[in-house]
Amino acid sequence: MAIDPERHSRILAMMREEKLDALVCSSPTEVLLLTGYWPVIGTSVAIFTREGEVHVLVPSDEREIAEKSSSAVLTAFSPGELYALTTPQTAIAEPLTSLCTQISLTAATIGMEREQGLQPASYAVTASYRSALADILRGAFPQIEIRAVDTLLERLKASKTVIELEKMRVTAMIASTGFDAMTEGIRPGLREAEIAGFLQMNFERTSLARQMQRSYGFFYCMSGPNSATAAAAYARTRQREVCIGDLVMIHANTCGDGYWTDITRTRTVGEPSEKQTRMREAIMEARQAALDSIRPGVHAQQVDRAARSVLEKHGFGPQFKHGLGHGVGFAAANTNGRPRIHPASPDILEVGMTFNVEPAIYFDEYGGMRHCDVVAVTNSGVEVLTQF
């Protein structure tokens, strides 16, 4: 598949502005950003030069995946041999220094990932070079200059191209198949793990996923008092049995070929109580107020304010314990993903930015309700990608 021309020119513009000769990245999400190919294990290295050439050093057993998703120049390397023991670090050293010599990066200014980072799970287990790549380059080419480009990469990832947005739409559509099973899946007497497993199965089995090379996700179920703990930075399914009267929160992070969603829906088991009805009305009104406020040029903190003031009006201000959202797309949940829809955010909305909108009310010991959508900023307003 050809490299996304819009993404390619944005990266090139950033490199010229920052006077970088090349970007050398190995985190799966960053390789995806630079090349269109989402590595599985995490040993691939992408090099993007100021001439706009895109190279990938790819372990030979990921070559087919890389070829189908990127027109970058691929150089396969062998991550291991049957009759010699190698580590990813020793396996990459020769191919990396050869490629850098071949494309004249021996005295270049190179941007690399360096600071704290966040990666979605691209497989059950993933490799990371940590500082090994920089060590190899510095050892081989003493004149090379290495700069940390973490913030620049974060900015590049914020706004999606037309092609990337379309991939996120398909990913959201596939995720909906998991949530479609909620009516059947949530029943009193079932344990949270049983409900999560059933929804997960429905997601995994959707034939919509045929459009993807890799489609998978994580479904979490939190019920009753456990749903109140969903205000944390992570979700957790437990073995609690769901009872009549409970709030039951389903949270999912699903992905298609490296593009992620972050979705939550909450149901009541049996007829909702008056309190639950008031919570839902406040959340849906807050959601609508946030959506109405979204358009290019708006301050992200105003979007948070729009939702938060509705929840405050309904008396639920103290129970809305986190920011309204954060960038979503290249990672499922990254509270530092741009734009940060947060009371203290300095970010300003731009066309193509994708983020979640997650108004919520958490009562400790009682339960939590959250409704989390993924949205994109359009020329004139907002598109909700999770229309279900």
Next chain:
Amino acid sequence: MAIDPERHSRILAMMREEKLDALVCSSPTEVLLLTGYWPVIGTSVAIFTREGEVHVLVPSDEREIAEKSSSAVLTAFSPGELYALTTPQTAIAEPLTSLCTQISLTAATIGMEREQGLQPASYAVTASYRSALADILRGAFPQIEIRAVDTLLERLKASKTVIELEKMRVTAMIASTGFDAMTEGIRPGLREAEIAGFLQMNFERTSLARQMQRSYGFFYCMSGPNSATAAAAYARTRQREVCIGDLVMIHANTCGDGYWTDITRTRTVGEPSEKQTRMREAIMEARQAALDSIRPGVHAQQVDRAARSVLEKHGFGPQFKHGLGHGVGFAAANTNGRPRIHPASPDILEVGMTFNVEPAIYFDEYGGMRHCDVVAVTNSGVEVLTQF
């Protein structure tokens, strides 16, 4: 829960031998090794001193999980605030330098993870400090000396304690519930993703998992020609429909509270052909030969040889394309995990080592068959943890 005394004294012995004043680790698996607590997001930092004190800086919303699994001294920090934007890197700087000052590590020799590493998925998305922790420490304490201890950690993880082995047994027992569903799950006309989803659901729903704080896994299904690609470093479920006569391979990596399994079983759809019967007989004979060869003091490469020579005798030598196994436990699949059961391995088996035994035959375009167990070295021989 108290810290595993056997693990604690092994770590201490290694530190004294290496003349280290402290270990400072943040990868979830290494925090588990040092403390018994398996972090979710990856922002926790464990410090193990030469006096045997164990400290953890834990994000406040993981405090409950840490308390239930470790008696380390916990210091909670806030990973984010509602009215201030912080990054994990800025959030950890003050608590980390305070703690190091408090326990007198300001001019210490410290071991840290530095080189290429491998982590199992502890959540849908995980954070990594990359070089940030070392940068913070060097900035705050110019007299500190930082050493890479990656190889030492790899060695420590190879042999499991009595308590860790028991956790691996339970994890393997839970994994069996996914495989129990194979008979019902594999039917002609179903797509690989449908089969994998069904097995995944059965695994997620087992009530055996009540013994764990977190239990989850990844199930993969590869059928027909796709099963031949399972010789790669990763498994991949596709949308292919399973047909009569196919080999259908189910691969799973499952975990309980940070301890992982690596399991494969292969079925034939309908009556096995003569070729398939010959393949299975050779694989089961190779497996038995490998198991018979395992005991403390044996060279790991002899175990590979035991299985490989059986497959060669049956004419399947060229089709067995990888080493017989690798360390399993703290990660699901780490071809560099000790002991490496590989033709070129320098490793020698020790009591408590856990690894997989995965004889396999792959015919390109036709299909692959693999049988992968997790085993432990006992005083007198071997224990198969995946007895199903």
